[in-house]
Amino acid sequence: MAQESGDTGPIRVGRAEAARWSGALDLLRLVRARPGVTRAEAARVLGVGSGTATEICSRLRALDLIAEHPAPPSGRGRPTTTLHAHPDGPLVAVVDIRQAEWRVAVADLEGALSESATGRHGSKRPEQVLAAVGRALAAVSARHGSRIRAVAVSAAATVRNGRFVQSSVLGWRDVEVAPLLPGVPQVLGNDATLAGLAEARLAHPGKSVLYLTIEVGIGGVFVDGDRAVTGATGAGGEFGHTPFGEPGLPCPCGATGCWDVAVDGRAVARHRGEPEPDDPRAYLIDALVDPGSRAAVAECATSLGRGAAGLANVLDPEVIAFGGLAPEVRRAAPDAFAAAFEAGLMGFRRDDPPALIASGLGPDAFLLGAAEAAFDEVLTEHGLTTWIEARGA
Amino acid sequence: MAQESGDTGPIRVGRAEAARWSGALDLLRLVRARPGVTRAEAARVLGVGSGTATEICSRLRALDLIAEHPAPPSGRGRPTTTLHAHPDGPLVAVVDIRQAEWRVAVADLEGALSESATGRHGSKRPEQVLAAVGRALAAVSARHGSRIRAVAVSAAATVRNGRFVQSSVLGWRDVEVAPLLPGVPQVLGNDATLAGLAEARLAHPGKSVLYLTIEVGIGGVFVDGDRAVTGATGAGGEFGHTPFGEPGLPCPCGATGCWDVAVDGRAVARHRGEPEPDDPRAYLIDALVDPGSRAAVAECATSLGRGAAGLANVLDPEVIAFGGLAPEVRRAAPDAFAAAFEAGLMGFRRDDPPALIASGLGPDAFLLGAAEAAFDEVLTEHGLTTWIEARGA
DNA sequence: ATCAATAAACTCGCATGACGAGCATAATTT
DNA sequence: AAATTATGCTCGTCATGCGAGTTTATTGAT
Numbered sequence: 107m108a109q110e111s112g113d114t115g116p117i118r119v120g121r122a123e124a125a126r127w128s129g130a131l132d133l134l135r136l137v138r139a140r141p142g143v144t145r146a147e148a149a150r151v152l153g154v155g156s157g158t159a160t161e162i163c164s165r166l167r168a169l170d171l172i173a174e175h176p177a178p179p180s181g182r183g184r185p186t187t188t189l190h191a192h193p194d195g196p197l198v199a200v201v202d203i204r205q206a207e208w209r210v211a212v213a214d215l216e217g218a219l220s221e222s223a224t225g226r227h228g229s230k231r232p233e234q235v236l237a238a239v240g241r242a243l244a245a246v247s248a249r250h251g252s253r254i255r256a257v258a259v260s261a262a263a264t265v266r267n268g269r270f271v272q273s274s275v276l277g278w279r280d281v282e283v284a285p286l287l288p289g290v291p292q293v294l295g296n297d298a299t300l301a302g303l304a305e306a307r308l309a310h311p312g313k314s315v316l317y318l319t320i321e322v323g324i325g326g327v328f329v330d331g332d333r334a335v336t337g338a339t340g341a342g343g344e345f346g347h348t349p350f351g352e353p354g355l356p357c358p359c360g361a362t363g364c365w366d367v368a369v370d371g372r373a374v375a376r377h378r379g380e381p382e383p384d385d386p387r388a389y390l391i392d393a394l395v396d397p398g399s400r401a402a403v404a405e406c407a408t409s410l411g412r413g414a415a416g417l418a419n420v421l422d423p424e425v426i427a428f429g430g431l432a433p434e435v436r437r438a439a440p441d442a443f444a445a446a447f448e449a450g451l452m453g454f455r456r457d458d459p460p461a462l463i464a465s466g467l468g469p470d471a472f473l474l475g476a477a478e479a480a481f482d483e484v485l486t487e488h489g490l491t492t493w494i495e496a497r498g499a
Numbered sequence: 500m501a502q503e504s505g506d507t508g509p510i511r512v513g514r515a516e517a518a519r520w521s522g523a524l525d526l527l528r529l530v531r532a533r534p535g536v537t538r539a540e541a542a543r544v545l546g547v548g549s550g551t552a553t554e555i556c557s558r559l560r561a562l563d564l565i566a567e568h569p570a571p572p573s574g575r576g577r578p579t580t581t582l583h584a585h586p587d588g589p590l591v592a593v594v595d596i597r598q599a600e601w602r603v604a605v606a607d608l609e610g611a612l613s614e615s616a617t618g619r620h621g622s623k624r625p626e627q628v629l630a631a632v633g634r635a636l637a638a639v640s641a642r643h644g645s646r647i648r649a650v651a652v653s654a655a656a657t658v659r660n661g662r663f664v665q666s667s668v669l670g671w672r673d674v675e676v677a678p679l680l681p682g683v684p685q686v687l688g689n690d691a692t693l694a695g696l697a698e699a700r701l702a703h704p705g706k707s708v709l710y711l712t713i714e715v716g717i718g719g720v721f722v723d724g725d726r727a728v729t730g731a732t733g734a735g736g737e738f739g740h741t742p743f744g745e746p747g748l749p750c751p752c753g754a755t756g757c758w759d760v761a762v763d764g765r766a767v768a769r770h771r772g773e774p775e776p777d778d779p780r781a782y783l784i785d786a787l788v789d790p791g792s793r794a795a796v797a798e799c800a801t802s803l804g805r806g807a808a809g810l811a812n813v814l815d816p817e818v819i820a821f822g823g824l825a826p827e828v829r830r831a832a833p834d835a836f837a838a839a840f841e842a843g844l845m846g847f848r849r850d851d852p853p854a855l856i857a858s859g860l861g862p863d864a865f866l867l868g869a870a871e872a873a874f875d876e877v878l879t880e881h882g883l884t885t886w887i888e889a890r891g892a
Numbered sequence: 893a894t895c896a897a898t899a900a901a902c903t904c905g906c907a908t909g910a911c912g913a914g915c916a917t918a919a920t921t922t
Numbered sequence: 923a924a925a926t927t928a929t930g931c932t933c934g935t936c937a938t939g940c941g942a943g944t945t946t947a948t949t950g951a952t
Contacts, residue, residue, distance in 0.1 A: 125938080126938070154939075154940085155941065156941095158940070182948060183949080184947045185947065
């Protein structure tokens with residue numbers, strides 16, 4: 107994100123400053139990815155000796171960043187300890203804004219969510235929604251004080267250069283989110299992007315994961331080695347707006363032939379000769395169990411399979427994970443899906459195709475993904491430095 | 500690329516080992532990206548003090564990794580020095596295997612290519628081609644000795660897990676390339692991937708670049724911040740095999756509706772009602788200047804624009820760079836291209852669309868990209884450690 | 893019970909790269 | 923010739939990681 111430090115003046119991160127905490131950061135990230143990991147195993151994974159592990163752990167314990175508990179002895183030898191989030195350690199606040207409601211929660215280093223507040227918003231006015239979220243966050247901040255080190259907001263909206271530029275389900279256009287907690291880093295994320303990030307990091311760490319989710323339209327993200335590929339402005343992953351659909355068919359996004367309108371409730375209605383439903387998601391849920399919609403749903407499953415295969419050809423993922431209603435669409439017409447997927451893959455990929463799985467994270471996926479994005483801000487040299495300064499003061 | 504170090508035993512890179520050379524590596528990468536950069540500017544860019552710069556530079560000079568020349572004084576103050584590749588510094592050998600010929604060259608840290616050998620291969624037998632290339636590399640190795648630190652091979656073939664798994668233009672299937680220079684790291688790359696890597700790093704450093712090139716079919720790569728996104732097995736970037744083409748039309752890859760056969764000489768011939776040409780590339784070159792093919796070429800330009808827009812929606816590049824014959828296709832029907840591109844973009848992207856440019860690297864792009872990939876292997880802690888060991892011995 | 897075996901934590905001297913303040917140097921400007 | 927300015931160089935300091943050796947806590951055998 108930081109570019110052209112030459113012009114913008116002396117930011118002066120400093121090499122030693124950056125390298126200083128690299129071992130400690132690696133340990134913290136490991137504790138985050140695998141809570142309760144033993145210190146001995148951590149040393150093996152990180153490739154450090156026991157002396158270094160001792161040193162890093164005691165440093166982090168003194169800073170209230172990790173806690174160590176004696177591990178239940180398992181076999182001969184001196185028993186090791188398990189590493190956990192410190193009970194007074196850093197936290198992040200996470201927000202998920204959905205069509206009719208919002209949620210605010212707090213996550214600790216281990217990824218555990220403690221629910222804090224939810225609200226409904228009949229109004230579509232972004233200022234009102236954000237004001238309500240802001241009040242909930244103020245309460246969180248009052249409760250946890252300076253332990254809150256970052257805020258991440260997930261919304262069903264397109265994110266570009268740190269703004270929500272549009273959202274059909276929320277009815278938002280170009281919404282700037284002022285700092286919700288002053289002085290704390292804040293990141294905004296598309297809901298499908300963050301859900302995919304959570305799925306990739308939590309269920310398939312280190313792998314290349316293509317995440318596809320159907321709600322209204324289809325979206326997702328490609329996560330390559332735990333890093334979301336979101337392009338220049340952060341608006342990548344708009345898979346619904348590739349011309350995989352019916353050529354010429356207009357899409358509300360402004361383009362034509364979009365995949366978005368070929369896989370969801372709007373597509374089912376169109377195939378059945380019905381008018382466009384007000385709530386395509388609810389319509390699709392009904393259609394999935396309606397025998398009269400079977401052929402129309404199979405068309406969607408075919409489109410899902412063909413598009414997933416095309417994206418697999420482009421992105422070469424190791425895993426394709428389906429979220430939202432996509433697993434249901436696939437399950438409703440498994441043969442149609444499988445045939446289209448197989449036919450769409452390049453020949454040489456068919457011997458060893460990507461694994462197709464249904465995401466198992468459930469409705470917390472957005473908050474979990476937001477926690478990932480938020481801790482990405484915290485677990486940096488800068489984040490650690492400010493944590494230490496806040497402790498000292 | 501390194502995974503699961505836990506099981507595979509004690510590779511033990513070591514944290515200090517890795518951090519040790521990080522400053523030196525950053526300087527070497529800077530000298531590579533900007534040959535002739537002054538030491539004073541390098542210190543500013545890297546964010547180190549003059550003392551540290553002195554230390555790093557003298558260390559690298561002593562190791563024959565960089566050379567310093569007095570810079571022409573420009574204004575007041577003590578004149579600085581410019582940083583260059585050392586005349587006895589590390590080199591990489593690069594290979595480009597095309598339809599009817601191969602080239603072998605040598606690149607230094609600054610990216611300068613010195614041509615070494617070329618050959619033609621009427622035969623399509625990969626063993627024969629690789630044997631000829633191997634002989635040329637042996638000659639290179641004899642001339643430069645242990646200065647050659649890596650080999651990179653570009654070929655018009657799909658790369659997967661370090662093998663060439665298929666190539667229609669070369670007629671190859673599942674070719675394993677044995678080490679061409681024993682004891683030296685070797686990387687294989689798809690030609691379009693490497694050309695895009697070169698275009699991105701040399702012309703648009705740090706940006707997100709979508710590179711699209713038409714030869715036979717269409718391919719390319721997405722380079723996000725100087726890193727090629729090639730997926731789990733390295734076979735990403737097969738943009739030609741997304742279903743952007745005519746639905747149902749079979750493609751030699753095994754899938755149907757591929758973009759590949761909608762933008763090249765085969766597409767022009769089909770639109771004209773002619774049989775599939777033996778050499779689609781030559782056919783397209785002719786068609787580009789043939790008035791009778793104007794409408795057919797415009798169809799290809801439309802398909803190119805629509806597909807490029809779809810990929811822009813997915814990948815969110817800052818720049819779309821066209822290579823091969825793609826700039827000519829665009830130029831032959833600029834209005835058709837522009838209309839399709841604009842129509843295919845999501846509405847919110849139209850205000851600030853990605854820049855569309857023609858690659859200017861010419862036929863050396865493949866070798867330059869191979870040099871990038873090869874130096875990525877050299878400019879690592881491990882690469883530097885082996886360089887130092889080779890010096891000492 | 894006692895003692896060997898085992899695995900892991902702890903101690904401590906060492907190497908190293910980066911830092912930064914102060915000094916030296918080589919150009920331009922006055 | 924002197925002042926100014928930008929840069930390179932020297933050197934004492936520091937934090938991190940290393941690694942060999944030591945200690946500690948558990949299991950299992952005698």
